[in-house]
Amino acid sequence: MAQFRAATPEQEQALDELAEVGLLIPTGAPGVYGRSGAFEDVRLRFEALVRRIGEADGAERVAFPPLLPRRHLEDIGYLKSFPHLLGTIFAFDGDEAQAAEQEERATRHEDWSEFQEMTDLVLLPAACYPIYPAIAARGRLPEGGVMIDGGGTYVFRREPSGDPARLQIFHQREMVRIGEPEVVQEWRDLWRDRAVDLLRGLGLAAEADVASDPFFGRSGRMLAANQREQELKFEVQVQIAGPEPTAVASFNYHQDHFALVFGLETAAGEVAHSACLGFGEERITLALFRTHGVEVDAWPADVCAQLWGSEP
Amino acid sequence: MAQFRAATPEQEQALDELAEVGLLIPTGAPGVYGRSGAFEDVRLRFEALVRRIGEADGAERVAFPPLLPRRHLEDIGYLKSFPHLLGTIFAFDGDEAQAAEQEERATRHEDWSEFQEMTDLVLLPAACYPIYPAIAARGRLPEGGVMIDGGGTYVFRREPSGDPARLQIFHQREMVRIGEPEVVQEWRDLWRDRAVDLLRGLGLAAEADVASDPFFGRSGRMLAANQREQELKFEVQVQIAGPEPTAVASFNYHQDHFALVFGLETAAGEVAHSACLGFGEERITLALFRTHGVEVDAWPADVCAQLWGSEP
Numbered sequence: 079m080a081q082f083r084a085a086t087p088e089q090e091q092a093l094d095e096l097a098e099v100g101l102l103i104p105t106g107a108p109g110v111y112g113r114s115g116a117f118e119d120v121r122l123r124f125e126a127l128v129r130r131i132g133e134a135d136g137a138e139r140v141a142f143p144p145l146l147p148r149r150h151l152e153d154i155g156y157l158k159s160f161p162h163l164l165g166t167i168f169a170f171d172g173d174e175a176q177a178a179e180q181e182e183r184a185t186r187h188e189d190w191s192e193f194q195e196m197t198d199l200v201l202l203p204a205a206c207y208p209i210y211p212a213i214a215a216r217g218r219l220p221e222g223g224v225m226i227d228g229g230g231t232y233v234f235r236r237e238p239s240g241d242p243a244r245l246q247i248f249h250q251r252e253m254v255r256i257g258e259p260e261v262v263q264e265w266r267d268l269w270r271d272r273a274v275d276l277l278r279g280l281g282l283a284a285e286a287d288v289a290s291d292p293f294f295g296r297s298g299r300m301l302a303a304n305q306r307e308q309e310l311k312f313e314v315q316v317q318i319a320g321p322e323p324t325a326v327a328s329f330n331y332h333q334d335h336f337a338l339v340f341g342l343e344t345a346a347g348e349v350a351h352s353a354c355l356g357f358g359e360e361r362i363t364l365a366l367f368r369t370h371g372v373e374v375d376a377w378p379a380d381v382c383a384q385l386w387g388s389e390p
Numbered sequence: 391m392a393q394f395r396a397a398t399p400e401q402e403q404a405l406d407e408l409a410e411v412g413l414l415i416p417t418g419a420p421g422v423y424g425r426s427g428a429f430e431d432v433r434l435r436f437e438a439l440v441r442r443i444g445e446a447d448g449a450e451r452v453a454f455p456p457l458l459p460r461r462h463l464e465d466i467g468y469l470k471s472f473p474h475l476l477g478t479i480f481a482f483d484g485d486e487a488q489a490a491e492q493e494e495r496a497t498r499h500e501d502w503s504e505f506q507e508m509t510d511l512v513l514l515p516a517a518c519y520p521i522y523p524a525i526a527a528r529g530r531l532p533e534g535g536v537m538i539d540g541g542g543t544y545v546f547r548r549e550p551s552g553d554p555a556r557l558q559i560f561h562q563r564e565m566v567r568i569g570e571p572e573v574v575q576e577w578r579d580l581w582r583d584r585a586v587d588l589l590r591g592l593g594l595a596a597e598a599d600v601a602s603d604p605f606f607g608r609s610g611r612m613l614a615a616n617q618r619e620q621e622l623k624f625e626v627q628v629q630i631a632g633p634e635p636t637a638v639a640s641f642n643y644h645q646d647h648f649a650l651v652f653g654l655e656t657a658a659g660e661v662a663h664s665a666c667l668g669f670g671e672e673r674i675t676l677a678l679f680r681t682h683g684v685e686v687d688a689w690p691a692d693v694c695a696q697l698w699g700s701e702p
Contacts, residue, residue, distance in 0.1 A: 080483060080509075103452060103524050107459040107511060112524055115451030118541065139427030140415060143559040144456055144544060147419040149499065157493040157502075165479045166506050167513065169548045171392060172473075174607040181469040187461065189508070190469075194478050196503035197392075197548070199419060199558070201479065212415050212424055229430065232456060232544065236481045236509070246511070247455040295486040 080162065082108060085240025092319035092368070093242040099372045108238040109246035113360075116374055121249070121363045123385040124280075125230040128251050128357060131272070137227040137253065142208040144232035144247075145199045150211060154339050156203060159293050159301065165201035165234045168194035205231035205252035206354040213256055214340040221345040223257015225265070230359050243318040243361050251357035256337070258344050259351040263331060266353040270312045270329040273357070277326065281381050282316045282365050289313035289328065316365045326365060327357045392474065394420060397552025404631035404680070405554040411684045420550040421558035425672075428686055433561065433675045435697040436592075437542040440563050440669060443584070449539040449565065454520040456544035456559075457511045462523060465651050468515060471605050471613065477513035477546045480506035517543035517564035518666040525568055526652040533657040535569015537577070542671050555630040555673050563669035568649070570656050571663040575643060578665040582624045582641040585669070589638065593693050594628045594677050601625035601640065628677045638677060639669045 085093065096102040103112030113121070129139070145167065151157070156164065170180065170193055180193040202208070205228050213224055230249040237244055255265040270286050277284035289311045290302035305311055310331045315323035331353045336342065342350040370377040397405065408414040415424030425433070441451070457479065463469070468476065482492065482505055492505040514520070517540050525536055542561040549556055567577040582598050589596035601623045602614035617623055622643045627635035643665045648654065654662040682689040 080481060103454075103520075104527075105454070105459055105520055106461065106523070107457070110455060110457050110459070110511065112452050112454040112520055115453075115539075118451065118453045139430065140424050141427075141430045142415075142417070142424040143422060145419070145422050145546075145559050147417055147422070149418065152496040152499055155493075155497070157489070157496045161482045161484075161489045161492060165481055165509070165511070166503075167477045167546075168480050168503075168506070168508070169392060169477055170473045177469070177473045177606060180473060181467075184464040184469045185467070187464055191478075191480075191508035194480070194508065196480070196501070196506065197477070199422065199477075208415075208417055208424055211418070215416075227427075234457075234479075247457050294489060 080236045080238055083237070083239040083241065083244070086320050088320035089241040089243075093240065096242055096364070096367075101367060101372065102242060107246070108240055109244060111242075111245065117363055117367070120366055120374065120385065121230075121359045124357070124362055125249075125251055125359060127276070127385060128253075129227060129229070132225070132227040132253055135225055137225040139227045139229065140209065140212070141229045142202070142205070142231055144202045144234065146202045146207055148198050148200050150207065151200050151203075154207065154336065159291065159298065160203065162294050163235045163237065163292070164203055165236055167197045167199040167201065169197050171195055201234035202231070203233055203235065205233055205250035205356055206254045209254045210256070210336040210340045210342065210352065214342050218343045218347065219257060219345055219350055223255065223261055223344065223350065226254040226256075228252030228254060241319060243324045243364055245360055248361075249359035251359050252354060254352065254354045256342055256350050256352045258348070259333075262351040262353045266329050266331050266355070269355045270314070273314050273327045273329070273355070277314060277316065277362070279384060280366060281369055281378060282362075284314050284316050284326070285323070286312055286314050289325065318361060318365050318368055324361060325358070326361045327355065329353070329355045392548045392550055395549070395551040395553065395556070398632055400632035401553040401555075405552065408554055408676070413679060413684065414554060419558070420552055421556055423554075423557065429675055429679070432678055432686065432697065433542070433671045436669070436674055437561075437563055437671060439588070439697060440565075441539060441541070444537070444539040444565060447537055449537040451539045451541065452521065452524070453541045454514070454517070454543055456514045456546065458514045458519055460510050460512050462519065463512050463515075466519065466648065471603065471610065472515065474606050475547045475549065475604070476515055477548055479509045479511040479513065481509050483507055513546035514543065515545055515547065517545055517562035517668055518566045521566045522568070522648040522652045522654065522664065526654050530655045530659065531569060531657055531662055535567065535573055535656065535662065538566040538568075540564035540566060553631060555636045555676055557672055560673075561671035563671050564666060566664065566666045568654055568662050568664045570660070571645075574663040574665045578641050578643050578667070581667045582626070585626050585639045585641070585667070589626060589628065589674070591696060592678060593681055593690060594674075596626050596628050596638070597635070598624050598626045601637065630673060630677050630680055636673060637670070638673045639667065641665070641667045
């Protein structure tokens, strides 16, 4: 199966320390961790901080579960770009004899995959995907398009790793803009700059840069080069568990990709454009604990003030 | 695949109404819905209300993602009781030619399951499962055991249905107690009674009763009868989308089942017992909207006071 990426010595030490103080709770699977109440509190405070900024812009709040109809995934071409990152849902539909055989093998930790069949669902790989068909179902966009706050949404990436900052399942703090091309591009650039300010304001040494997605295979290298050349993707990076920077937010301009798939039209009846942004909530929370220490009570007052508002 | 349970006329009408006012957002898959900001706000306020009660008891807060190592599932015997409800995670590990063939079939909406292999992960079927090994890893329990607040955790049940109250993916508001048998039983009964009071206080006509799990197959009928006879499971029910009551919370006494699997010992070195409770957050939120109306501003003041505290 997917290659396990071993941790660097720094990453291994960071994971040990996070588990030792209880901020992360190992489950036995790499990149699948429980979190302590202190971790959750910081993560949710960051989520709310972004929500308040979106509210001030007039963003509409929605929330989607971590599953997507398989057909949507097939329609948007995810399997061309990222077949290696996807998780699909299988389930049992056999009779009692097959259930007994399946259970017997499972108890012995032997292979019981033959009893599982593909369902109509996959794990959600990006928090923005369910939003496009939901907006398209409303008909033509209003003048100026729409701004959607998708909240903190669990997404899955099949990237087992020993790096505590590389999770297989994590929360993307998602915002989406759909509308006229210039409106969408401006919004994407506005949020990229806002994000740098926001994260620096929380004491993180954040830097924005042009980036590309981890496209699959040889043809993926061309896709990545094209994406960089057109500046379709920016990332904001900080240091988390080692000297090399880790992306904690991304800002993506899709041009007409999703609009063509789902039939999204501007008020004028043109093909709409879309952009999305996602903050990696667990990565940002880890960066905050690594930067300010494991005891939240000892964090700088201005950082606390932003996260907890007027509360101590 | 799993048999689709058609909605009753009342359930169908309820789903249409919920979609019309935007509280639920259809995705194309039954039992997989997006939710509006108003829905999320109520759901999260209920989640926080339960957290405050747990805090007063001294419960320790943790949070786990909606995936479980497959090996844990194999160890606890889930496939004996509920093989029909489980979702397993498959993924791609092929080369570029296989990726191209997979993508081509997917684009044509043909079968591409042969390119997917079983991973070491399954969808979490019950919010309490990751908690037992996490507590066991700490060693022997303290005197009086532990009380864990698992928060609102996404769980998966392969039950596609047209009933808006029967979701395939939903939040269980989870609490777990592990300790001496009498401590655990008392806690389970205390919370069962508390839950009835809590839900009645929110204006829901809640009733508690002995219940059983939907065990699979012929032998499952015996397991269910035994569970009822020993009063191992209680449910609290309310009406949601039709006259028949729906379970919105369950209270489960596992005796030594999980303790034996994961090696949980009391302070005295005896095999521990465990119990858990789960509120169905989406069901309770739906019940509140069905009972008090779709406009939260018009809800009874005492219901608002409990959910929003001193805020309007």
